[in-house]
Amino acid sequence: MAEFQANKITDIGPPKYDEMWPQVIKDNYGKWLYHDILEPGVLVHVSESGAKVWSLRCGATRLMTTMFLEQVCKLADEYCGGFFRFTTRNNIEFIVSDESKLEPLKKALADNGALPLGGTGAGVTNIVHTQGWVHCHTPAIDASGVVKAVMDELFDYFNSHKLPAQVRISLACCLNMCGAVHCSDISILGVHRKPPVIEHSHLDKMCEIPTTIAACPTAAIKPNKVDEFKSVAVNADRCMFCGNCYTMCPAMPLADAAGDGIALWVGGKVSNAKSMPMFSKLAVPYIPNEPPRWPTTVNTIKKIVEVYAGDAMKYERVGEWAQRIGWEKFFEKTGLEFSHHHIDDYRFAATTWRTSTQFKW
Amino acid sequence: MAKMHDTPMLDELTKGPWPSFVTDIKKAAEAGNEACADLLGQLELSYKDKEGHWKHGGIVGVLGYGGGVIGRYSDVPDLFPGVEHFHTLRVNQPASKFYKTERLREVMEIWNNRGSGMLNMHGSTGDMVLLGAFTEELEPIFAELTQKGWDLGGSGSALRTPACCVGKARCEFACIDTQDICYSLTQEYQDEMHRPAWPYKFKFKIDGCPNCCVASLARSDCAIIGTWRDDIRIDQEAVAAYVGGEIAAHGGANGADAKLDIKADVIDLCPTGCMFYEDGKLTINNAECTRCMHCINVMPRALRPGLDTGASILVGAKAPILEGAQMGSLIIPFIKMEEPYDEFKEFVEKMWDWWDENGKNRERIGELIQRLGLSAFIEAVELKPIPQMVKEPRSNPYIFYKEDEVPGGFERDIADYRKKHAR
Numbered sequence: 001m002a003e004f005q006a007n008k009i010t011d012i013g014p015p016k017y018d019e020m021w022p023q024v025i026k027d028n029y030g031k032w033l034y035h036d037i038l039e040p041g042v043l044v045h046v047s048e049s050g051a052k053v054w055s056l057r058c059g060a061t062r063l064m065t066t067m068f069l070e071q072v073c074k075l076a077d078e079y080c081g082g083f084f085r086f087t088t089r090n091n092i093e094f095i096v097s098d099e100s101k102l103e104p105l106k107k108a109l110a111d112n113g114a115l116p117l118g119g120t121g122a123g124v125t126n127i128v129h130t131q132g133w134v135h136c137h138t139p140a141i142d143a144s145g146v147v148k149a150v151m152d153e154l155f156d157y158f159n160s161h162k163l164p165a166q167v168r169i170s171l172a173c174c175l176n177m178c179g180a181v182h183c184s185d186i187s188i189l190g191v192h193r194k195p196p197v198i199e200h201s202h203l204d205k206m207c208e209i210p211t212t213i214a215a216c217p218t219a220a221i222k223p224n225k226v227d228e229f230k231s232v233a234v235n236a237d238r239c240m241f242c243g244n245c246y247t248m249c250p251a252m253p254l255a256d257a258a259g260d261g262i263a264l265w266v267g268g269k270v271s272n273a274k275s276m277p278m279f280s281k282l283a284v285p286y287i288p289n290e291p292p293r294w295p296t297t298v299n300t301i302k303k304i305v306e307v308y309a310g311d312a313m314k315y316e317r318v319g320e321w322a323q324r325i326g327w328e329k330f331f332e333k334t335g336l337e338f339s340h341h342h343i344d345d346y347r348f349a350a351t352t353w354r355t356s357t358q359f360k361w
Numbered sequence: 362m363a364k365m366h367d368t369p370m371l372d373e374l375t376k377g378p379w380p381s382f383v384t385d386i387k388k389a390a391e392a393g394n395e396a397c398a399d400l401l402g403q404l405e406l407s408y409k410d411k412e413g414h415w416k417h418g419g420i421v422g423v424l425g426y427g428g429g430v431i432g433r434y435s436d437v438p439d440l441f442p443g444v445e446h447f448h449t450l451r452v453n454q455p456a457s458k459f460y461k462t463e464r465l466r467e468v469m470e471i472w473n474n475r476g477s478g479m480l481n482m483h484g485s486t487g488d489m490v491l492l493g494a495f496t497e498e499l500e501p502i503f504a505e506l507t508q509k510g511w512d513l514g515g516s517g518s519a520l521r522t523p524a525c526c527v528g529k530a531r532c533e534f535a536c537i538d539t540q541d542i543c544y545s546l547t548q549e550y551q552d553e554m555h556r557p558a559w560p561y562k563f564k565f566k567i568d569g570c571p572n573c574c575v576a577s578l579a580r581s582d583c584a585i586i587g588t589w590r591d592d593i594r595i596d597q598e599a600v601a602a603y604v605g606g607e608i609a610a611h612g613g614a615n616g617a618d619a620k621l622d623i624k625a626d627v628i629d630l631c632p633t634g635c636m637f638y639e640d641g642k643l644t645i646n647n648a649e650c651t652r653c654m655h656c657i658n659v660m661p662r663a664l665r666p667g668l669d670t671g672a673s674i675l676v677g678a679k680a681p682i683l684e685g686a687q688m689g690s691l692i693i694p695f696i697k698m699e700e701p702y703d704e705f706k707e708f709v710e711k712m713w714d715w716w717d718e719n720g721k722n723r724e725r726i727g728e729l730i731q732r733l734g735l736s737a738f739i740e741a742v743e744l745k746p747i748p749q750m751v752k753e754p755r756s757n758p759y760i761f762y763k764e765d766e767v768p769g770g771f772e773r774d775i776a777d778y779r780k781k782h783a784r
């Protein structure tokens with residue numbers, strides 16, 4: 001290993017962005033006049049220089065192998081001068097500046113089979129998501145598998161523009177929410193529902209007790225002695241099943257086949273267009289984990305999207321629609337059950353209660 | 362040859378129209394990649410158990426850096442030795458995720474030789490996430506990456522890899538140079554990124570306009586969002602073409618043949634009611650406009666952001682843990698963003714000093730602002746409070762005064778009071 005440490009290079013940062021740009025992007029930087037979406041997944045941008053670029057946006061799995069990435073590189077070499085890009089939502093974009101390459105590239109993408117065009121405009125684009133059972137230690141659900149199952153069912157909205165507005169779906173596999181799914185039109189959240197199970201016989205050997213106690217956001221953990229073992233106790237009433245303790249202390253696992261599952265949230269947005277950005281709100285507190293294809297989750301999401309599609313006005317995002325009709329109507333129209341779990345009981349809860357005589361039946 | 366495991370449940374995920382990660386990883390496994398075969402095996406077991414099979418972390422990393430690597434070990438290594446160690450390296454992506462294939466192949470080659478060959482393009486923070494390496498490969502991978510001009514991103518209580526939207530490279534709405542700001546901040550703050558020294562993580566995200574395609578306002582401690590302070594540019598001829606149905610509404614986002622109804626789709630949906638269409642002419646009362654982007658989004662050929670561009674800065678967004686989710690709060694309504702961004706960086710450093718000094722362990726800056734108050738933060742970064750910073754003024758009467766704000770101070774003599782007021 002010494003050989004690798006001798007000439008150590010550090011803190012160089014990423015390659016500079018413009019090294020990664022095709023010539024047409026360099027030439028027209030900051031000169032773009034307008035764009036049109038020609039068909040789902042195909043955009044054209046027109047520059048004041050007269051140049052045009054066609055971008056072909058394709059759905060892709062965020063989790064991929066270098067074998068697949070090599071196929072993408074080959075397509076980029078053949079049609080795009082050796083350049084391509086990813087969008088923030090894990091889509092892949094091939095950019096061509098020569099219109100004659102457009103149809104052959106479309107055909108090559110179709111032949112590949114794993115690069116469907118879409119994700120533009122008033123539809124559903126790729127799902128931003130986290131690691132799930134593929135890498136993380138605290139997930140309540142898988143990520144990639146749920147995404148695959150949901151996107152299969154909503155595929156028809158990925159390659160069309162028939163919704164009132166764009167619908168952004170995100171997934172996080174525990175409430176740490178890596179990737180912050182709290183402002184999405186629909187968010188899929190993995191939830192635990194049981195406090196950690198404590199391995200008293202090993203806790204003091206595997207964990208540092210003060211840091212474990214400090215890790216708990218709600219101060220639910222206190223020191224405890226069980227038989228001859230120094231350990232901790234969890235106040236179950238205060239536990240919100242976040243898994244921070246397990247991150248600090250491997251002797252406190254949370255995962256539980258019967259306890260874990262999915263909560264669905266709706267109506268968030270990050271854009272400032274028309275209404276201000278909004279948080280997503282709880283639609284369904286719990287759906288059981290149903291690998292490999294999570295049918296109840298998939299069907300519930302589909303239902304929400306369909307009711308929204310049929311009822312919302314043009315340009316209205318899910319949250320704008322729910323606000324206009326009222327959340328009481330949202331539950332009526334979607335047929336989702338309202339329970340005590342929907343009523344906030346954390347900090348600032350009172351800001352969500354109704355302080356008016358105005359409501360709908 | 363890699364040992365293939367039976368994966369009946371995962372095989373269900375090879376069906377359907379959306380691309381399948383199982384199909385992809387299986388192909389690599391069949392081509393002999395043992396990590397791929399064993400990852401599928403272990404994932405199948407997780408599907409069966411409905412519980413994950415990773416132990417956590419353990420401290421792994423590369424010498425000289427406090428972050429950039431996330432440790433991971435299998436809890437069933439005897440069954441799946443190919444993923445016994447499955448550490449992640451975060452590799453700092455080029456701004457806005459354009460790639461030259463020749464450069465990307467450098468990373469792929471290192472990863473094929475020394476890692477699992479699996480990766481996330483990209484992690485939620487923005488990095489390329491190389492997924493699955495053995496401990497002994499970490500230093501060699503790092504050395505080879507840096508020799509080729511690639512570096513690790515941030516993790517832990519450090520600056521996380523900054524990220525930005527496509528911006529001026531290919532979006533007509535961009536009001537600021539998102540890539541250059543992203544690159545400049547990344548380079549300037551390498552030490553803050555690689556050597557965690559703060560109460561908790563800190564993220565920058567840069568959006569070119571208020572559409573917020575990288576969700577800066579929801580997902581970064583400091584959101585830099587392009588905006589303008591002069592007038593929206595109007596091309597009346599193009600307005601007429603929209604009205605006449607010659608150009609598709611919304612850049613075709615609602616269908617290539619969607620016609621624009623200027624009253625219903627634009628005038629009536631403008632949240633401030635500041636747009637008028639009379640005698641075939643569109644006017645905007647720009648003094649009332651809040652620059653929400655709606656009209657520009659639906660008539661991109663007719664309307665463009667103004668020319669006096671800069672950024673709005675919002676601070677404090679985060680996911681729920683701990684106090685609940687927060688969005689960024691507007692701190693600087695408008696700042697010019699011109700290279701080398703000194704004015705902005707001065708603000709950043711004041712903000713970090715205050716957080717570093719006052720923040721508790723694992724307290725994000727948004728939570729610290731909640732705990733000590735927005736006013737305290739505004740004072741610390743030496744800004745003047747202005748109405749733009751809030752949605753509305755306070756409605757509770759609990760106004761705090763400092764002693765020097767009140768004539769004569771707080772010290773009083775009860776005897777003086779009693780001279781005028783009987784007991």
Ligand code: HEM
Binds near residue numbers: 089168272525527574
């Ligand atoms: C006609 C108006 C719009 C145009 C021209 C436009 C343009 C773009 C572009 C160029 C991207 C790729 C950016 C990147 O990957 O860095 C993008 C992505 C995105 N935009 Fe917009 N945008 C528009 C409106 C909006 C609005 C109104 C919202 C939110 C309400 C929005 C949210 C997003 C999101 C979340 C992404 C990531 C999508 C993906 O990667 O598939 N955009 N948009």
Ligand code: HEM
Binds near residue numbers: 130431483486679681
């Ligand atoms: C107490 C809170 C949190 C803990 C303990 C935590 C823990 C973790 C862990 C262990 C990972 C590694 C996952 C893996 O690859 O195995 C991770 C990844 C990540 N976390 Fe968090 N996290 C927390 C909160 C957050 C928040 C609030 C955000 C964003 C706002 C965030 C953003 C990320 C991102 C972007 C990744 C990369 C994973 C991906 O892209 O899928 N985390 N986090």
Ligand code: SF4
Binds near residue numbers: 175176178
């Ligand atoms: S959301 Fe939770 S389980 Fe998922 S990657 Fe983040 S910390 Fe891990």
Ligand code: SF4
Binds near residue numbers: 234
């Ligand atoms: S799961 Fe979270 S709330 Fe519950 S004890 Fe652990 S750290 Fe505390």
Ligand code: SF4
Binds near residue numbers: 534536571574
């Ligand atoms: S945030 Fe604005 S400038 Fe950036 S890509 Fe989105 S629409 Fe364009």
Ligand code: SF4
Binds near residue numbers: 633652656
């Ligand atoms: S940007 Fe928004 S507020 Fe301003 S004129 Fe257009 S629709 Fe109205």
